[in-house]
Amino acid sequence: MATPVLDKVEAEAKAAAYITVTFRVRRFNPEVSAESTWEDFQLEIDPKERVLDGLHKIKWDLDGTLTFRRSCAHGICGSDAMRINGKNRLACKTLIKDINPEKPITIEPIKGLTVLKDLVVDMEPFFQAYRDVMPFLITKDTNEPTRERLQSAEDRERFDDTTKCILCAACTSSCPVFWNDGQYFGPAAIVNAHRFIFDSRDQAGEQRLEILNDKDGVWRCRTTFNCTDACPRGIEVTKAIQEVKRALITRRF
Amino acid sequence: MSTTETTASGIGPVEGAALYDVDNPAPVIEAPRQRTKKTPKPTRGNFEMYGWLFMRLSGIVLVVLVIGHLLIQLVLDGGVSKIGFAFVAGRWASPWWQVWDLAMLWLAMLHGANGLRTVINDYAERANTRLWLKGLLYTATVFTILLGTLVIFTFDPNIR
Missing domain, CATH: 1.10.1060.10 (Alpha-helical ferredoxin)
Incomplete structure (x- = not known):
């Protein structure tokens, strides 16, 4: 940690860099409904953060029921593959600034495997x-x-x-x-x-x-x-x- | 989910009771034809490999055969207007064109049938659908090949 003055400057710079992003997540909970639906989440987030950070933000601050797999969060365990903006990627290796944050970012479970809940599939x-x-x-x-x-x-x-x-x-x-x-x-x-x-x-x-x-x-x-x-x-x-x-x-x- | 279901949370407007809950979850939508410990059964032989090779090789030969055929029939020497009974009879008088047409018939039919077999394998999910579609495909293929071969070999220009 630096001096308090520097901290303040950093915090201000950080706050200025934040943008509002919409995460459009494909949700499915068999204990509630047989239908899967899209749900929108508005996030204040640094565009240099990863999609996984956005999902964490949702799970920790907005809706604790959001379910997804992740383990190492650094692109080596292979847990958090998901379909982001229609393309299969690792949520922990995809930066929000790289996937056009002006438009809603769609997040779906990977296809071809049985969806168990939200973004979790039967592997x-x-x-x-x-x-x-x-x-x-x-x-x-x-x-x-x-x-x-x-x-x-x-x-x-x-x-x-x-x-x-x-x-x-x-x-x-x-x-x-x-x-x-x-x-x-x-x-x-x-x-x-x-x-x-x-x-x-x-x-x-x-x-x-x-x-x-x-x-x-x-x-x-x-x-x-x-x-x-x-x-x-x-x-x-x-x-x-x-x-x-x-x-x-x-x-x- | 939240926009609609946080208020409703699975409570249907009519029933008034939750359709699904923790003890009674909704059925998940299974992926089509999932792999299990027992399926698929291992197969022996190289049929799929020969099928794959045949598609490539017949494709190359067909490019020559079909483009040649189209040129002769539609472009060269007056184009489509010259085609008539006499024109066909004249061509089939030569063994060269008989062999050409026979090769084109067999290769095109087998190439197309194998392609459609692949499409059925890729897209038809239910075992019964696959069986019937393939049955139809093989019947049509065999019929067309046999009929075409019969015509080429038994063609008689002196009709009546």
Whole structure:
């Protein structure tokens, strides 16, 4: 803390920077109504704050019943993916000034998963798809963890992009195929399979490719690039899916 | 919710009692065809991969076949006005154009049918809808391919 004089100056500067923002939140509470409705909240907030700060402000000061997930609040736990102004983003990585605060900011739960309350969805089908691609290291000859498994920098670089996934479901719930057919693996599961398929230390790549060669596997991808646009980690999701497709084709011919 | 329901809070204007409460929550709207531990069943074989490859390869061939076809039929040598029974009979007298039209028929029908199959897989949610739409699609495809093939092979210009 600085001197009281400086504090006052800071406080004045802060107050001057505040703007009024409307948060238009899609609300659903099965204990009250079967219908989901839009609710508007007026906030006095610094435009350099994040959408998550706005949601906190609502929950803490205006309406404690607003329900949403968040954990680390710094873009790494992947809890607070939501549809902000019609685009899947992390509330904790989206600054209010970047999404046109003059107009109401719409906030909805991510699509394609069952909404349980307000912004909370049932993530179980999403994680089931993740589990189905066996997202763990599998080795056949040297199971004993006796020493480090070494890898060259180039081999590590091969799958570097897909190691960034935080399982926030922004990609999968932006995929139009997944919206209509939850049986599709979805981009996130394929990204996490890609991470192991192209890992030189892993030996079950063939098995994972076979899983993704399924009726509901990579061939259902329509390359709409929604997943790449949605990914808050900047993973080239569609490219990863295409690489899995290419691996499947070159494996056969 | 607040604008309408803080005052009403689920109390319907007619009933006078809350429709849903903590012990009796409203049903949630399930996402279509959700993945569970048991579904989808793993499938063997490369059908989907061959289907995907076929779409790309037939697409490339069809560009040549269809644009060539349209040029001959509609643009070159007098355009659409020249088309008549004699024109068709003359073209089908040559095996080259027979093969051309046969390839175009098969590729276009299979390409279109596979595309529609994908659309049905993507958009039809109920198992019954999928079954009936696909049944209709396959019937129409097989019928058109067989009829077209029959005509190309048995075409006789000496009618009557």
